Each structure stands twice: as C-alpha cells, then as structure tokens.
Amino acid sequence: MRKLFLILSILSICFGKVRVVTSTTDLADIVKSIGGDHVTVISIARGNQDPHYVEVLPSYMIKVRKADLYFMVGMELDFWAKQIIDGSRNQKIEVVDCSVEIEKMEIPTGTVDASMGDIHRFGNPHYWLDPKNGRLIAQLIAEKLTKAEPKNSDLFQQNLNLFNHQLDKAILDWQNRYANLSGKKLIFYHNSWPYFSNRFGLETVEFLEPKPGITPSPAKLNRIIQRIKSDKIEVIASESYFSDRVPKFIASKTKVKTVKLAQSVGAIEGADSYIHLFETNLKILSKAFGVEHD
C-alpha cells in the first residue's frame, strides 16, 4: 500500500506539471518565477550563446516532443525554433510568440532586403533587455500557464503579482542608484541594447559590427579608433559570446575600456536571474565609467 502511494506520488510529481520549453534562458527564468514547482522548464539556447544562431539538434526535438508549451522570443531572433518544433512532431504543443505585445524598436521603414544583413529585419528583437518588457512577457506566460493548468490559476496569479512587485521595486532602485549612467556614450559590439539603453539613458555611438551579424572589417575598426579618440568614448561593451580579440585590439590603440555584459540570464557571473541580469550589467557599466554608487 505504502509502495503504491509512493509510486502514485512520484507519478503526480512527474505528470502534474506543465512542461515548458523556451528558446532562451530569460524566458525560462520568467517561466520559473511564475510557474514555481508546477512547471518544468528547459531553455534551448544557453545563456552565453548567440541567440541568433543556434544549431538545430535532434536532441532538442526530443525535448520539445513531450512539452505542453513553447515560448519563443519572436521577431525572427529564434527563427531556428520553428525547425525544432516542426521536427518534434508534437501536435499538441502551443507555441507562444512573446513579442506580440511589445512596443518594437527599429522597425525598418523601407523594404526589407538582404543589404540589412540577415538579422533584425523585422525590428530589433532584443526587447527583454528593457526590464519593463519583462512585465509584458510575464503576463503572457501567466496567461498561458493558467490555460494549460487552470486549477493552479490562483498560484500563477500570485506569483505574477510578486514578480511584478519585485521588478517594479528593482527598476525604481536602478533608476536611482544608476542615474549617473544617463547620457554616457558607448560602443556596443552587436546591436542588442536599444531597449536597455533607452531605459537607462545610455547613448550608443557605434557598433563594432557594420551590420547585425557581420564581422567588423579593418577599415571599420580604423574608423572606430578615430571616433573613440575624437569623441572621447570611454567604454566598449560586448555580448558575452564574442571573442575579446577585436575589443582588445581597439583598446590597445586607445584608452577605451572593454567590458562584457550579460545579454541573457546565465551569460556571465552574477546574471543568474532576470532581475540579477540588469543589476549585474548596471554594476559593470557604472564601474567602467567610474560612476559607481556605494
């Protein structure tokens, strides 16, 4: 009898949960915050991986095969997700595009063509890097989890309220503590940061990539070196997955400081949750600009 009870409780632990797969660690972290013990969640991309380019592996399709929900970033950032989902042959899965409610930045006004590079053709897809967009993502996740498991709707709602409360509190705190970053000029490697910069008042001068996804040419690097000297640019910030080679080369010719930021949860040390990602990045930037607050 006791054995039967044990088996039944193990079964209920395994089968009573909403099974979720996400494209990125940021979405997975928010799913965990809202779903708590009532979900299992796996992210396909690792935090320190370039989210634009993820190799489609059969093992990912197996992970998706038994899932109830798939949350994607959308705006073609994770175009690779479609191949994984199709390959999983999971007829019952609900695929949710988390970008639907987002106010999108940098939507091209003219015709979209290959001269723009292969990525960011439908606007800038790095919207999770504005913490206020975290609220919209969490709202959508809570709705979809509730639909999948209506009996836990109160719990998901409570977790959503708590997440929003913590995020709002953190945003106010960051806008206070890191107010000195406002108006600071910097160069980014890839154009991942317009939402982040917009929120915290940073000014982007240049990108090392001539177009999103394109490696910088020597001529481009020379122009950047001249620009750093003439405009007294203090900081180059790179996504964690880029090699240090190009930023270090520029730093050897100028006085610019180079830092790595977390473009996703788990990208660098300290960025171990959605809220800690912002805290970590803001701390790194304020240190690099010498405007730390104690």
Ligand SMILES: [Zn+2]
């Ligand atoms: Zn991008």
